[in-house]
Amino acid sequence: MIVSRFKKLRSAIxxxxxxxxxxxxxxxxxxxWALNLQRPVTEIARVQYDLHMLIMYIVTVIGIIVxxxxxxxxxxxxxxxxxxxxxxxxxxxxxxxxxxxxxxILIAMAVPSTKALLLMEDTTESDMVLKVTGYQWGxxxxxxxxxxxxxxxxxxxxSQITGNEAKGENYLLEVDNHVVIPxxxxxxxxxxxxxxxxxxxxxxxxxxxxxxxxxxxEMWIRADETGTYRGQCxxxxxxxxxxxxxxVDVVEEAEYMAWIEAQKNKS
Amino acid sequence: xxxxxxxxxxxxxxxGITRWLFTxxxxxxxTLYLWFSFTMFLVGGAMALVIRAxxxxxxxxxxxxxxxxxxxxxxxxxxxxxxxxxxxVGFANWMLxxxxxxPDMALPRMNNWSFWLxxxxxxxxxxxxxxxxxxxxxxxxxxxxxxxxxxxxVDLTIFxxxxxxxxxxxxxxxIIATILNMRAPGMTLMKMPLFVWTWVITAFLxxxxxxxxxxxxxxxxTDRHFxxxxxxxxxxxxxxxxxxxFWFFGHPEVYILILPAFGIISQVIPTFARKPxxxxxxxVFATAAIAFLSFIVWAHHMYTVGMPLSGxxxxxxxxxxxxxxxxxxxxxxxxxxxxxxxxxxTPMLYAIATVALFTVGGLTGLMMAITPADFxxxxxxxxxxxxxxxxxxxxxxxxxxxVYYWLxxxxxxxxxxxxxxxxxxxxxxSFNITFFPQHFxxxxxxPRRIPDYSLQFAEFNMVSSIGGFILGFSQLxxxxxxxxxxxxxxxxxxxxxxxxxxxxxxxxxxxPYHTFATAPEVR
Numbered sequence: 001m002i003v004s005r006f007k008k009l010r011s012a013i014x015x016x017x018x019x020x021x022x023x024x025x026x027x028x029x030x031x032x033w034a035l036n037l038q039r040p041v042t043e044i045a046r047v048q049y050d051l052h053m054l055i056m057y058i059v060t061v062i063g064i065i066v067x068x069x070x071x072x073x074x075x076x077x078x079x080x081x082x083x084x085x086x087x088x089x090x091x092x093x094x095x096x097x098x099x100x101x102x103x104x105i106l107i108a109m110a111v112p113s114t115k116a117l118l119l120m121e122d123t124t125e126s127d128m129v130l131k132v133t134g135y136q137w138g139x140x141x142x143x144x145x146x147x148x149x150x151x152x153x154x155x156x157x158x159s160q161i162t163g164n165e166a167k168g169e170n171y172l173l174e175v176d177n178h179v180v181i182p183x184x185x186x187x188x189x190x191x192x193x194x195x196x197x198x199x200x201x202x203x204x205x206x207x208x209x210x211x212x213x214x215x216x217x218e219m220w221i222r223a224d225e226t227g228t229y230r231g232q233c234x235x236x237x238x239x240x241x242x243x244x245x246x247x248v249d250v251v252e253e254a255e256y257m258a259w260i261e262a263q264k265n266k267s
Numbered sequence: 268x269x270x271x272x273x274x275x276x277x278x279x280x281x282x283g284i285t286r287w288l289f290t291x292x293x294x295x296x297x298t299l300y301l302w303f304s305f306t307m308f309l310v311g312g313a314m315a316l317v318i319r320a321x322x323x324x325x326x327x328x329x330x331x332x333x334x335x336x337x338x339x340x341x342x343x344x345x346x347x348x349x350x351x352x353x354x355x356v357g358f359a360n361w362m363l364x365x366x367x368x369x370p371d372m373a374l375p376r377m378n379n380w381s382f383w384l385x386x387x388x389x390x391x392x393x394x395x396x397x398x399x400x401x402x403x404x405x406x407x408x409x410x411x412x413x414x415x416x417x418x419x420x421v422d423l424t425i426f427x428x429x430x431x432x433x434x435x436x437x438x439x440x441x442i443i444a445t446i447l448n449m450r451a452p453g454m455t456l457m458k459m460p461l462f463v464w465t466w467v468i469t470a471f472l473x474x475x476x477x478x479x480x481x482x483x484x485x486x487x488x489t490d491r492h493f494x495x496x497x498x499x500x501x502x503x504x505x506x507x508x509x510x511x512x513f514w515f516f517g518h519p520e521v522y523i524l525i526l527p528a529f530g531i532i533s534q535v536i537p538t539f540a541r542k543p544x545x546x547x548x549x550x551v552f553a554t555a556a557i558a559f560l561s562f563i564v565w566a567h568h569m570y571t572v573g574m575p576l577s578g579x580x581x582x583x584x585x586x587x588x589x590x591x592x593x594x595x596x597x598x599x600x601x602x603x604x605x606x607x608x609x610x611x612x613t614p615m616l617y618a619i620a621t622v623a624l625f626t627v628g629g630l631t632g633l634m635m636a637i638t639p640a641d642f643x644x645x646x647x648x649x650x651x652x653x654x655x656x657x658x659x660x661x662x663x664x665x666x667x668x669x670v671y672y673w674l675x676x677x678x679x680x681x682x683x684x685x686x687x688x689x690x691x692x693x694x695x696x697s698f699n700i701t702f703f704p705q706h707f708x709x710x711x712x713x714p715r716r717i718p719d720y721s722l723q724f725a726e727f728n729m730v731s732s733i734g735g736f737i738l739g740f741s742q743l744x745x746x747x748x749x750x751x752x753x754x755x756x757x758x759x760x761x762x763x764x765x766x767x768x769x770x771x772x773x774x775x776x777x778x779p780y781h782t783f784a785t786a787p788e789v790r
Contacts, residue, residue, distance in 0.1 A: 033726050034711035037643055045643075052640045059630035066597060066626050070619070073604040074611075077540070085541040086606035095549055098598045099591060106587045109637060113583060116639035121576045161719060163326045171325060172721045191573075196413040197506060199571060199646060203712040207642020210572050212507060213412060214500020217573035234571075234646040234714045236406045238413055239333045242717030 037203065041250070042223050044206035047116045055109060062105075120207070123220045126188035130181065134191070134198030134211035134233065137240035141179050144190075148263045152177045154243045161243075172242070173230040178249045182256035183226050191217040196238060202231030202246055210235055223250040280780050288383075291375035292780065293360045298677075299382050300357030301670075305746070307349030307389060308663075312739050314342035319701075319735035321718055322728050335718035336404035337396060337420075343407035344424070347524065348431045349389050351662050355527040356381075356438045358669055359466050361677065363442060365771040365778065366460050368451025368787045373444035381437035388430035395420035395427075406716060408517070409484070411498040411509050415491055422491065425484045432477040439470035439477075446470075451770070453789035457551070460769055461544065464551050465530030468558045472519045472526075475562070480516035483509055507572055514565035522561045524658055525625075526554060528665030529596060532618040535672050536600055538767040539615035540607030546599040553592035553599075560589045570638050571645045579638050586636040593629055597622060610765070613687030617668030620695050621660060628656030631706070646716075649709025655702045667694070667745065674752050675759035679777030682752040686744060693741035700734025 040046040077083045131142040138153040155174045159165040168174070181187050191200055191211040201208030209219045223229075231246040251259065280286070290296060317338045321329045330338070360378065364371055372378045395402040400418020403409060414421055446467045450459070487509065489495040496502020498509045529550075537544045544550065566572075567586040570579060600622050609615070631653040635641045644650060667690075674682050704727035709715075713724045720728065759776040770789070774782045 033707075034723060035707045037710050038712055044639075048639050048643050051637055052634070052643065055634045055637050055640060059633055063626065063630055066601065067623065069601050070604070070623060073601065073607070074609065074619070077604065077607050077609050079541070079608040079610045083606075083608045085608040087542070088545075088606075089543040090546050090549070091602075094598075094602065095546055095595070099595060102591050102594045106590060110584060110587060113637045113639055114580060117576060117579055117583070120639060120642070121579075161327055163328065167325060167722060170721070172719060196416065197410060201646075201714070203643065207639070208571050208645060209642075212500075212573070215505075215507070215573070231712070232714050232717075236336070236410075236413065236716040238404070238416065239331075239336065241336075242332060242714075242719050 039204060040206075041204045041225050041227065041229065042206050042221055044120050044221070045204060047119060048207060051112060051116055054112070058105060058109065120219070123188050123218045125186065126220060127185040128182075129188045129190060130179070131190045131192070132200050132211060134193040134200065134237070134244075136195050136238050137233075137244040139179075139198075139200070139244065139246060140194075141177075143260065143263075146260050146264065148260060150177050150263070152179065152247070154240075154245055156243075170230065173232070173245045173247070175245055175247045178228070178247045180249045180251055180256060180259050181221065181223065182253040183223050183250050185253070186220055186222045188218060188220050191219070197235050198233050198237045198244070199235035200231075200246060201234040202229050202248055204229045205231070205248065208234045226250050226252060289379070291371070291379050293364050293372045293375070293378065294677075294778065294780065296372075296378050296382050297357050297359075297361030300353050300360055300385075303382070303385055304350050304354035304357055304666075307345050307353070309742065310393070311342050311345035311350055312742060314338045314345065316736060316739050318342065319732040322720070323732040324729060325720055325722055325725055327719055330718070332718045333401060333404060336406075336716065337402040339716050340403045340406050340409075341392065341396065344392060344403075344427070345389065346658075347407065347520070348428075349385075349392075351524050351658065351666075352431075352435060353385055354666050355466075355469075355524075355662075356435075356442075358462075358527065358531065358666070358673075359438075359442055362673065362771060363445055363463060363466060364449070365774065365782055366463050366769055367446060367449060367454055368770050368783050368789065369445060369449035370781060370783050370786075372441050373449055374441045377437050378441050381434045381441065384430050384434040384437075388427045388434065391423045391430070392427040395423035398423065408510075408513055409487065410513070411487060411490065411506050414487060415498070422488065425488050428484050429481055432481045435473050435477050439473035442466055442470040443474075451783070451786040451789050457548065458789065460530075461533035461547070461550055462527070462530035465526040465533075465554055468554050469523050469526045472523050472558055472561065476516045476519040476523065479512055480520075483512035483516070486512075507569075510569050510572060511566065514568045515562070517568060518565040519558075519561045521657070522557055525661045526557070528621065528625075528662045529554065531665045531669040531672075532600065532621050534769065535614050535618040535668050536603050536622075538672075538764050539612065539618070540604050540609050541765060542603060542607040543768075544599070545602035545605075546595070549595055550599055553595045556592040557589060560585065560592070564589060567636060567638075567641075570641050583636060583638040587633070590629070590633050590636070597626055597629070612671070612764075613682070613684060613691055614668045614672035616688065616691045617664050617671065620691070621664045621668060624656055624660030624664065624695075624698070628653055628660060631656065644709060646714055647709035648705040648713045648715055651715050652702045652705035652709060655698075655705075659698060659702075664694075667691075670745070670749070672764075673771070674749065675763045676771060676776050676778055678752045678756075679759055679775075680752045680756035681759050681763075682748050682756065686748045686751070690741060690744040690748060693744065694738065697734045697737035697741060701731050701738050702734075704728075704731050 037049055040049045129144045131144055133140040140151050142149045152175045155176045156172050160167045191209050193211040193213045198211040199208045205221050209217050227250055229248045233244040321335055398419045402420040403424040405414040486497040490497050496504040498504050498506045533544055564586045566582040635644050671687055708724055708727050713720055761775050762772050
């Protein structure tokens with residue numbers, strides 16, 4: 001319903017924009033008007049998604065109540081409709097009520113949030129360790145137990161960025177060397193940076209974490225399903241901050257082992 | 268000789284450029300502040316349009332990434348330090364002495380200086396865009412090590428912040444001195460209009476927070492040029508320490524930008540609801556509570572920096588707490604409207620829009636307080652949408668409300684109501700076209716501060732850019748309304764509105780050059 005309305009709006013905008021913009025029509029046609037967080041594929045991302053939906057429902061209800069009272073007042077208590085102003089200027093009962101109820105809602109929110117944080121920060125008992133190093137402007141990945149290391153940089157050609165060539169499907173979200181991790185394994189990430197602060201973020205795999213020069217941060221991932229997941233640097237890191245994507249291939253364990261062997265033989 | 272000049276000064280309004288250069292009159296200084304603020308609003312707005320033009324579609328069309336980053340940085344600095352803060356100081360100068368029944372500000376010469384620091388400071392900032400290496404490009408948060416890499420533009424920015432901070436602290440001292448010492452007999456603290464209350468609390472926030480920023484940027488300066496390593500791990504320092512210092516200033520700063528706005532709409536809503544403000548004392552206490560809490564929540568701006576679990580929990584709980592006093596304020600405004608007898612002149616429209624849209628920003632803020640979810644929201648367009656709902660809809664719309672509310676008192680003429688309403692509807696509708704879609708962009712995974720984006724973000728960015736241009740050009744209507752009201756129009760009465768409360772409505776419109784030479788009696 002909403003989507004179809006957006007589609008109409010889209011065609012209206014495209015129509016009014018006229019012939020000068022014909023060049024971007026193909027890109028417009030394949031877009032999706034996404035409205036919500038990307039589909040989670042790890043436990044952490046799922047917990048984040050559920051908390052996000054819960055808090056969003058709560059604030060939506062609060063918003064509807066506030067807006068409801070406001071629009072009711074605007075419609076009803078108008079001078080032009082002969083409304084007489086009341087004289088009251090406080091009500092202890094109401095004030096206690098609207099202090100206590102929000103407090104209870106907040107406590108109700110704090111409980112699952114605390115649980116989620118405890119889960120996210122527990123990096124123990126991991127199956128493997130992957131070191132991620134941000135630099136201007138790309139990522140370096142070290143499989144610490146396997147002696148495998150490589151760089152991963154933007155693969156989108158400059159001509160697509162400047163508009164001399166049609167933009168590909170994964171415009172700005174494609175790299176030369178994908179990171180590969182096995183499905184179902186707890187991967188502990190150690191994040192650091194060479195020059196300035198970066199942040200490693202693949203939305204479907206969970207939250208982001210800063211990569212800070214001279215310090216090591218950690219986070220963990222356990223992907224439930226195989227697939228290719230894309231993300232970007234999320235901390236302003238200079239001129240090409242918008243051009244340092246992340247691509248993670250989650251594969252079955254056997255495939256992962258084969259890939260690691262191949263990498264070792266390469267070097 | 269000095270006495271003669273002073274006497275002359277009291278007789279008539281000085282003429283020419285020296286009136287403005289040497290003025291110690293709170294109304295003149297207020298006018299200077301307000302014009303300065305509006306000018307910076309247009310300058311910062313022009314930069315926003317550069318940003319929106321580049322983001323109109325994927326790919327690089329208008330500017331290069333480095334210049335884009337400069338625009339993002341300088342837009343924010345100009346709007347926060349050039350438009351919003353001086354704007355509220357302008358309101359404070361014009362209105363506070365009249366509201367508390369004082370003849371002028373307590374420290375009039377310092378008042379002149381705190382204004383005249385501003386044009387020099389912002390000139391340095393704008394000039395930074397033209398030096399080799401360009402202006403600051405590390406975001407308004409100027410995090411090291413990125414800001415260490417920048418050229419001379421970063422140094423100019425640091426000096427800008429020093430001077431602006433000095434100006435803010437001087438202004439804050441003046442406001443506190445005026446409010447605490449110069450109230451008319453009978454004007455007890457708990458009788459002060461809410462705008463006065465919010466400003467005295469804001470002034471204390473300024474005095475506490477600005478020196479921390481000054482310290483942080485000074486350390487940045489010595490790291491850049493004098494071989495220190497406060498923020499460099501290689502030298503034993505810590506880049507994250509800068510973030511802690513920055514946000515120890517930065518979060519109170521958010522309330523410095525919003526509390527005077529709360530004050531303005533707490534003046535406007537009762538007038539047009541024809542009903543006293545609901546819960547005056549709870550408003551005062553809620554303001555004080557927000558101010559206190561603002562000093563213990565700073566690290567919620569940096570959840571992803573790798574804090575210990577206990578730190579994340581502490582900042583999550585303390586941040587959630589802020590929702591309570593903020594909620595009290597919103598409910599009090601609603602209760603003031605409830606069973607009132609409302610009319611909807613432009614100031615009231617803006618006040619209602621402030622409450623409604625600030626609530627949207629407040630609620631998205633509550634979403635971000637939930638740390639695990641914020642690991643997804645952090646540094647995305649969701650954040651960009653959130654703080655524009657808070658700062659534009661909270662602070663700027665409230666300032667518009669205040670401008671329309673007091674303009675007849677300032678100029679002596681009513682403004683053009685039709686134009687005012689056109690300005691209102693264009694602003695509010697185009698604001699939502701611009702920023703509402705950015706919530707979706709953030710959810711879908713678009714990071715902030717990028718000049719180019721992948722294709723799934725194309726539609727909403729285009730919508731947002733179209734809204735942005737309408738929003739930008741709509742502000743010229745305000746300029747037109749103000750000029751029209753200065754040049755003429757229907758004469759305003761002393762009360763202007765229907766039986767409004769406050770000492771400012773007891774003096775004629777326009778307010779005489781000197782008011783309350785003899786203190787009024789407050790019952």
